Amino acid sequence: MRLTKKERQSYLSQAFEQDPFLTDEEVAKKFHVSIQTIRLDRLELGIPELRERIKHMAEKKFDHVQSLSPNEVIGDVIDLQLHKSGISLLEISAEHVFKRNQIARGHILFAQANSLAIALADWKVALTGNASIRFVRPVRLGEKCIAFANVAEAHDSRLHVGVQTKVQEEIVFQGDFEVYRVGDDRGN
Amino acid sequence: MRLTKKERQSYLSQAFEQDPFLTDEEVAKKFHVSIQTIRLDRLELGIPELRERIKHMAEKKFDHVQSLSPNEVIGDVIDLQLHKSGISLLEISAEHVFKRNQIARGHILFAQANSLAIALADWKVALTGNASIRFVRPVRLGEKCIAFANVAEAHDSRLHVGVQTKVQEEIVFQGDFEVYRVGDDRGN
DNA sequence: CTCATTTTAATACCTAGTCCTAAATGCTAG
């Protein structure tokens, strides 16, 4: 005999979990049963059809993209004087930390400082060239990081920006960024 | 008159970007045109049908969840020899770039290198201390970044890691990371 | 008014299903 119903259904659940993109037809071939059997199995196991499975995945992803929006700027720029100084605020939330120890990953602090440094430049296309940074002490979940940026040197196509990030007056991160202009566009 | 074809198509692209779950029927009602018109528009604009759009989103999510998990590590670590060397791969996708110019934001490259450097350390809690980095040339949407990390110095609670990121043999990013161990846990 | 563009309509077909009924197997107990 092939497999019992129970055995098949158990493998079935696994299969769909592992690869949600399987059609009933593909699974039917895999298990050498008819497509109807697979459909009865899905019914009993409460596994929705291919299209529904895919849709749910897409919906979840959509939520993420919208809410987390890891896009233009990391941190809220609350003060900005172009080519002079700026301040950015970032509260460390769950998606910023290592799960194991609730410590913010380095590139989050870097991203806040880097975004701020670039925002300081009044150029259409500004990019980071060199940077030298120091993670002074670990930052934990829930802490509010305030990044202070100051322009140390300003040339017409290069900016030297120093950034200090503090949690309650305590320095947690320090960085020097060299931001440069691309192209000859001026103004925003 | 309603809208010209061009106007409608422009709004259409936006609409689908904003809400990829729209059916042609819904859109047709929104714009007060027939369903066929919408389909012609999609054809001309190269916008795939609802199911394909959803499927692509789900596929992306599936890739991400499996490998990137958008949290722990940025980039796919494809080779890793603890306390020695490692290689990580990252294809620059839309969420990594500035919309204006399709150039990858600095902290994405930093994140890839930083994640890799930390992955090299066989410690329960490893954090970045200092880092000195250089963005050699801008990286654009779609380019595949391969980060090569090598341990330059290894102490019992500190690691010096050099990272070079290349796009097709061309160096785009260079960084030196000092990773340190927290606590007295050894092994993983 | 005429011609080209644009829009709408109609039809056949597709996938990956659902839902329902019915028939064919398989297995077990009497």
Next chain:
DNA sequence: CTAGCATTTAGGACTAGGTATTAAAATGAG
């Protein structure tokens, strides 16, 4: 061996959300 049950398979009707094609109607510009 056979009645009775679970299990499996088959078939038909219908669905959403399309594609692809052909053709007719509406509209706008010269």
